[in-house]
Amino acid sequence: MKTTRIVLASRPTGMPEDENFRTETVELEGPGPGQALLQTLYLSLDPYMRGRMSDAPSYAPPVEVGETMCGATVSRVLESTDPALQPGDIVLGYGGWQTHSVEAIGYLRKLDPSTAPVTTALGVLGMPGFTAYSGLLTIGRPQEGETVVVAAATGPVGATVGQIAKIKGARAVGIAGGPKKVALLRDYFGFDAALDHRAPDFADQLAAATPDGIDVYFENVGGPVFDAVLPRLNKFARIPVCGLIANYNDTELPPGPDRLPLLTSLILRKSLTLRGFIQTEFQNQAGEFYPAAAEWLSEGRLKYLEDIVEGLDNAVEAFQGLLTGKNLGKLVIKIAD
Structure with a gap:
């Protein structure tokens, strides 16, 4: 069996360019004991x-130059060495940017596939939804009547944050880029307020949309x-x-005065809790997330949007x-039917 794959050809400086990637077709080995041969149907982007393309210190090891680009995948089982999986089964895995x-x-x-479209395992019922x-419920802890603001709010994480905030009785304010995304937040996802961060008076609009201030900001x-x-x-x-994401392609510190003292002063004066997190830290909550999210989805209380692009x-x-x-919603590459 051969696979066509996209590998990291070189590490980017700034925005990844076409030359940082290379497409190649290679032979696959296996499957060996405890392994399965899979055909990729959908790839999550x-x-x-972007962080995994860099060799700077991070929470996860970088993709090595010459390696297949990483990514979650929904795949069809072609061969299996374990009776727990049979040919034709559909699975969520981590096959990366390749056809097999x-x-x-x-x-x-x-x-x-009978319970929800399989692509939701890459979005609202997968890593972004979790x-x-x-992050919202463990660190944000929204209370009824509080104001929750989320940036990149039409993305799979942001849209889910706002809707869960509403489910918990909070007020949801979404921030996105452009009028089309703002309309989606208001009319489709049901946010209480939606703002365009590209507007010249964005700061004034944010102040008007949060008259009682902000209790939770999901960054x-x-x-x-x-x-x-x-x-x-x-x-x-x-x-x-x-x-x-605004800083992922930066190659140096932003210009201007050092604003760290202002931030640390506010953290002290307002008793702010500011915590970075990676979802793997909370894997003990996965057992409660999946049934809750599936129920909200079936009830129409949790909506999702997918941006599906054809072809590796x-x-x-x-x-x-x-x-x-x-992109508009969860970005997914369709590789095979």
Whole structure:
């Protein structure tokens, strides 16, 4: 069996360029004991992949130059060395940017296509949904009547954060880029207020949308959005830091004065809780997340949006667009039927 794969050809400086990737076709070995041969159906593209392209210190090891780009996948079992999986079964795995893979069966999760579209295992019922659930409820701890603000709010994490905040009785304010995304937040996802961070009066709009201040700010972006949020934070506000996509392609510190003293002063004066997290820290909550999210989904209380792009050969361009906010919803590459 051969696989066509996209590998990291070189480490990018700034925005990943086409030359940082290489497509190649190679032979696959196996499957050996405890492994399965899989055909990739769908590949998840996520912002964290930009960090894995760098060899700077991080929470996860980098993709090595020449290795297949990492990524979660929904795949069909072609061969299995364990009777627990049969050919034709659909599984969630981590095959990366390629058409076929050999993976350890112990790391695969069998999916039931009759309960929800299998692509949701890459989004609202997968890692992004669990990230929103665990980060918001464990660090953010929204209370009824409080105001929760989330950046990158039409993405799979942000949209789920806002909707769970509403389910818990809080008021949800979403921030996104462009009028189309703002309309989706308001009309489809049901946010109480939706703001365009590209608007010249964004800071004034944020102040008007949060008359009682901000109790929870779920950080996905950083940059100027955080600058506008900072003065609106209430005493004892909680800030789960999930991502900083505005800075992922930076090659040096931003210009201007050192604002760290201002931030640390506010943390002290307002008794703020600011904590970064990786969803794997909260894996003990996975057992409660999946049934809760599935129930909310079936009840129509939790909605999702997918941006499905056809073909592995379009993955690089789609990924570049993800880093500049071109996608609408969870970005998924469809590789096979």
